[in-house]
Amino acid sequence: MQITRIDTYKCWANWCNWLLVRVETDEGIHGWGEGSLHGPIESVETAIHELGRVLIGQDPAGPEQLWQQMYHAWRWRGGPTLMSALAALDIALWDIEGKRLGVPVYRLLGGQIRSSLRVYASHAFDGVQSEAEEHRRIRDFERRGYAGFKYVAFDAEQMRRNESRALAHATERLASYRETAGDDLEIYIECGERLSPRTVRQAARMFEPYRPAWFEEPIPFENIEEMGKVQSELSIPIATGERLLNRWEFHRLLQSGGCRIVQPDLMHAGGITEVRKIAALADLHYIPVAPHNPGGPIATLATMHLCAAIPNFLVLEQMERERPIRDAISTNPVQVVNGHFVVPSGPGLGTDIDIDRLEDYPFRPQPQSGIRSTVWH
Numbered sequence: 001m002q003i004t005r006i007d008t009y010k011c012w013a014n015w016c017n018w019l020l021v022r023v024e025t026d027e028g029i030h031g032w033g034e035g036s037l038h039g040p041i042e043s044v045e046t047a048i049h050e051l052g053r054v055l056i057g058q059d060p061a062g063p064e065q066l067w068q069q070m071y072h073a074w075r076w077r078g079g080p081t082l083m084s085a086l087a088a089l090d091i092a093l094w095d096i097e098g099k100r101l102g103v104p105v106y107r108l109l110g111g112q113i114r115s116s117l118r119v120y121a122s123h124a125f126d127g128v129q130s131e132a133e134e135h136r137r138i139r140d141f142e143r144r145g146y147a148g149f150k151y152v153a154f155d156a157e158q159m160r161r162n163e164s165r166a167l168a169h170a171t172e173r174l175a176s177y178r179e180t181a182g183d184d185l186e187i188y189i190e191c192g193e194r195l196s197p198r199t200v201r202q203a204a205r206m207f208e209p210y211r212p213a214w215f216e217e218p219i220p221f222e223n224i225e226e227m228g229k230v231q232s233e234l235s236i237p238i239a240t241g242e243r244l245l246n247r248w249e250f251h252r253l254l255q256s257g258g259c260r261i262v263q264p265d266l267m268h269a270g271g272i273t274e275v276r277k278i279a280a281l282a283d284l285h286y287i288p289v290a291p292h293n294p295g296g297p298i299a300t301l302a303t304m305h306l307c308a309a310i311p312n313f314l315v316l317e318q319m320e321r322e323r324p325i326r327d328a329i330s331t332n333p334v335q336v337v338n339g340h341f342v343v344p345s346g347p348g349l350g351t352d353i354d355i356d357r358l359e360d361y362p363f364r365p366q367p368q369s370g371i372r373s374t375v376w377h
Contacts (some may be wrong), residue, residue, distance in 0.1 A: 001025050001026065001027045001029070001059055001061070001100065002025060002026045002059060002060075003023060003024070003025055003055045003056055003057065003058055003059055004024050004025060004026050004056070004057075004087075005023075005024040005056075005057075006021060006022070006023050006024070006048065006049065006052040006055065006056070006202030007021070007022045007024070007273060007321040008020065008021050008022075008045050008048055008049070009021075009022070009051040009353075009355065009358050009359035010035055010041065010045070010261060010363040011296075011325075011329065011358045011363065012214060012362060012363060013296065013322045013325045013326075013361065013364070014321055014322055014325070014366045015039040015168075015321075016036065016294075016366060017036065017038075017041045017363055017364065017366060018034065018036040018143070018281045018295060018296035019034065019035050019036045019037070019041050019044055019045055019048075019088065020032060020033070020034050020036075020051040020088075020296065020298060020353060020358075021033045021034070021035065021088045021089060021092055022054070022092070022353070023052075023060070023089065023093065023096060024211070025096065028206075029032075029096055029099050029100055029243075029257055030062070030096065031091075031092035031093060031094070031096035031097075031211060031348065031349075031365060032091070032095055032260065032298045032349065032352070032353055033087070033088035033089055033090065033091035033092030033095070033097065033271070033298060033302075034087075034088055034091075034266055034267055034295055034296055034298035034299040034352075035065075035084040035085055035087050035267050035268075036294075036295045036296060036299065036300070037047065037080055037084040037267070037268065038294070038366065039082065039366050040081065040301050040366075041366065042179075042220050043081045044081050045087070045220050046082045047081050047082050047084075047085035047090055048089060049071075050085070051070045051073060051082070051085050051086060051089055052089065052235075054069050054073050055068070055070070055089065055093075055278050057138070058238065059172070060093050060097065060100075061095040061097060061100070063090055063272070063273055064140075064273055064292060065108045066093055067086065067090050067093075067114070067270070067271070067273040067274070069084040070086050070089065070210060071086060071092075071242070078245060079243075079245070080137075080243075080245060080268055083245045083246065083269065083270055084267055085266055086270055086271060087124060087267050087268060087269065087270050087271035087274075088268060088271070089271070090270065090271030090272055090273050090274075090296060090347075090353045091266065091271045091272055091299070091302045093349075094108065094271075094272050094302070094305075095271075095302075095348040095349045095363045096348070097348075098348035098376045099348040099350065101347075103347060104305065104343075104344065104347065104349075104350060105272070105302070105305040105348060105349055106306075106308040106309045106343065106346055107340055108160060109305065109306060109309035109310075110271070110309050111309060112308050112309060112343070113308060113309060113310070113311060113313075114307075114308055114313070114341065114343070115307065115308070115342070115343055116337070116340035116341060116342050117304060117307050117313065117316050117318065117340055117341040117342055117343065118147040118314075118315045118339070118340060119146055119315070119316055119317075119318045119336060119339055119340055120146055120148045120149055120150055120157045120188060120269070120315055120316075120317060120318065121137075121148075121149040121150070121151070121318055122140050122149075122188075122190075122293075122317045122318060122319050122320065123150065123151065123190070123319060123320065123321065124137055124138075124141065124149035124150060124151050124296070124320060124321075125137065125151050126321050127321065129248065131176075132155070135176070135177075135180045137149075138177060138180045138181050138185065139180065141185060142181065142182075142184060142185055142288050143338075144336075145188055145339025145340070146149050146185070146318075146339040147315050147339060148181075148186025148187055148188055148213060148315075149181075149185065149186075149187065149188065150187075150188035150189070150190050150317070151177075151188075151189075151190060152190045153170050153173070153174065153189045153190065153191065153203075153207075154166065154167075154170055154192070154194045154195065154203070155169075156194050158176045159199070160195065161322030163192060163199065167199070167202060167203055167206055168206075168239045170206075171203075171206040171210075174187065174189075174207055174210045174212065175209075175210055177210075177272065178211065183338060186213040186315075187210070187211070187212050187213060188212070188213050188214055188216065188239075188254050188282075189207065189212045189213075189214065189215050189216060189236075190216050190217075191203075191216055191217055191218040191219075192216075192217060193217050193219060193220045193221065195218045195219055196219060197219055197226060199216065200218040200219060200234075201230070201233060201234070202204050203215075203218075204234045204236050205221050207236065208235060208236060212236055213234050213237070214236065214237045214238065214239040214261055215234070215239070216239045216240065216263070217243075218230065218238060218240075218270040219241075221243045221244070224249075224252050224253050224256050224258050224330050225256050225258075227240065227256065227258035227259065228253075228256030228257045228258040231258055231259060231260065232257060237260035237261055238258065238259040238260060238261070238291070239259060239260070239261035239262075239263050239290060239338055240253070240258065240259045240261075240262070240263060241253065241259065241262045241264050241265075241278075241292070242263050242264070242265045242268075242292035243265075243268070244264065244269060245268060245269050245270070245340055245343060246270060246274060246278075247274060247277045247278050247281055248258040250262065250264065250269075250281055250282070251281060254281060254282060254284075254285045254287060254295075257371060259287070260287065261287065261288055261289075261290050261314060262278070262279075262282045262287055262288075262289055262290070263289075263290055263291060263292045264278045264279070264289070264292065265291065265292035265293070265294075266293075266299055266302050266303050267295050267299045267305065271349055272300070272302055272305070272306055274358045275291070275306060276306060276310070279306070279312060280310075281303050281312045282312060283310075283311060283312045286312075287312065288312050288313065288314035289307070289310060289312050289314060290313075290314040290315050290316065290317070291303045291306075291307065291315055291316060291317070292317060293316055293317040293318070293319070294317070294319055296322075296325075296326055296329070296330065297326040297327075297330045297333070297351060297353070298349065298351075298353070299342075300326065300334055301334065301344070301349040301350055301351060302349060303362050304316070304334070304341050304343050304344075305343065305349065308343045309372055316341060318336070318341075321356065328354075328360070329353055329354050329357045329361075330352075330353065330354070331351055331352040331353070331354055332344065332346070332350055332351040332352070333351070335350075347358070348370055360373055
């Protein structure tokens, strides 16, 4: 078997574009990957075709050795663009290998530890216009059996205008959510790098009575050592890692004690091959893995197969707003039953992509998110 062709497809999913890649072989087996970098996605698309030159004509068997060839193809390596491109191709290679052998990808990763995965609803209140609707959603998440929900807790503009009032308002909001959620639902706090080391300490003291499950990326991710200092003073776990790209960066994070939960993103941190190693590193430190999962159906399925096979899985993200689009373009949509992802048992990742349906979601230029809005004083 040889790789003969690599095609890419883009589609718009409410707030970002998904970038899918299809790797074809001369025996009629193809694999799907995804590298949906939110922003310069066309740069990733170009990089996929550049890295794809390494694969054309090769046997797709052995994703590890092909990963090494792609990673070391040029003197300059790493960075979000190349690592996202590498991730997309790596996921497709695992999909091909599973289909070639007639087994699900988790079988290739050592076997299935769990057949279903705990799910939380991410960005749970996007598009909501009232507090009543927010609380209705919380009750709906509980009814559907979700592990919990995540929301953006801190308004950057309010923090700039009046920091004390903004923190008080955020605390009142959390208190009302906890009252509705009771003790059964976890509440995950998305900080979105909007806090400073000083303000995150204040926020943690105010939030602590309402038992948030974690503070996600409370400060900018670049200073891993500072993240470690902050975590050492907080009783609330820090969850981070969505912007880290390889095992060496995660090694620094873990050595610094910078978090109690790691969140690698398979679309950016080198795909299944690399994140499998990151999960093993985290396991050495008794740190659970709750992967970042904001992408389309292929990234979600790749993440599910990995989570099914690692011992230190905690919980998996589900972007509620995009679920109908993921289902629409998949021939075998991901199933959520009683608040759990059901890991598919078919060959490869477990779905194909309906290419014709992608035309219903044409590419759009990504809006700029603007400068970071952290309050430093």
